[in-house]
Amino acid sequence: MNALLLQYGKDKDLVSGKSLRVDSTVSESNIHYPTDAHLLWDGYRTLARMMTKARKADWRLDCGNRFHTKKAKSLFTFIGTHSGKKNKSTKRKVNKKMRTLMERVDWIIEIARRFSKHAYDVGCNSVTAYGIVGEIERMIPKVVLVVGQARRAWIEGETVPAAERIFSIFEEHTELLMRERHGSR
Numbered sequence: 001m002n003a004l005l006l007q008y009g010k011d012k013d014l015v016s017g018k019s020l021r022v023d024s025t026v027s028e029s030n031i032h033y034p035t036d037a038h039l040l041w042d043g044y045r046t047l048a049r050m051m052t053k054a055r056k057a058d059w060r061l062d063c064g065n066r067f068h069t070k071k072a073k074s075l076f077t078f079i080g081t082h083s084g085k086k087n088k089s090t091k092r093k094v095n096k097k098m099r100t101l102m103e104r105v106d107w108i109i110e111i112a113r114r115f116s117k118h119a120y121d122v123g124c125n126s127v128t129a130y131g132i133v134g135e136i137e138r139m140i141p142k143v144v145l146v147v148g149q150a151r152r153a154w155i156e157g158e159t160v161p162a163a164e165r166i167f168s169i170f171e172e173h174t175e176l177l178m179r180e181r182h183g184s185r
Contacts, residue, residue: 034167036150037083037098040105041076042169043143045069047112050136054115058129060122065111068104075101098154105147112136142169 009015048067055062075097082094116137124130145166152158 034165035080035083036146036153037076037079037101039146039166039169040101040150041072043139043146044072044101044105044108046139046169047108047136047143050132050139051112051115054119054129054132054136057126057132058119058124060125061115061119061129061133063111063115063118065115067108067111072101072104075104095154098150102147102150102154105143109140109143109147112140116140139169142166 006015048069051061051065052067078097079094079101082090085091085094116133119129119133124133146169149160149165152160
């Protein structure tokens with residue numbers, strides 16, 4: 001859009017094209033700070049909730065799994081409340097619980113994949129269930145990315161660049177914006 005406006009301005013001799021000022025608007029979203037633990041928890045609870053809804057919409061999609069959402073939430077809560085502590089013993093516990101949370105999220109991803117395959121194998125009697133299965137299939141790759149970035153950061157000790165991170169599994173377009181301080185050049 002800006003390129004078209006610049007070209008129009010140049011054609012009408014309104015601007016030289018040597019410099020262009022662009023104003024943009026960024027809307028702040030009401031999302032939580034995107035820590036790896038938050039994103040893992042979001043992925044776990046979202047996949048579990050969608051599979052539960054699909055099972056309620058079409059009983060034939062029941063694949064016999066319990067999701068243990070409270071256990072995953074307990075891991076997330078411990079990590080969130082203790083991750084800033086300096087004590088070595090607490091850091092070890094946080095790392096262990098983070099690994100466990102990643103394993104649980106890997107597990108639910110595999111269950112969601114099998115659930116989706118099962119849904120297509122038996123067919124869905126409900127349009128609602130069919131729609132939810134499609135949502136599950138769109139969510140799985142996002143949650144896989146979250147697990148990958150958490151693994152890189154927590155297990156491999158790598159600093160994952162912002163360009164390679166996912167900040168929200170719900171709002172794909174969410175990106176990190178650094179606030180520029182006015183008057184400092």
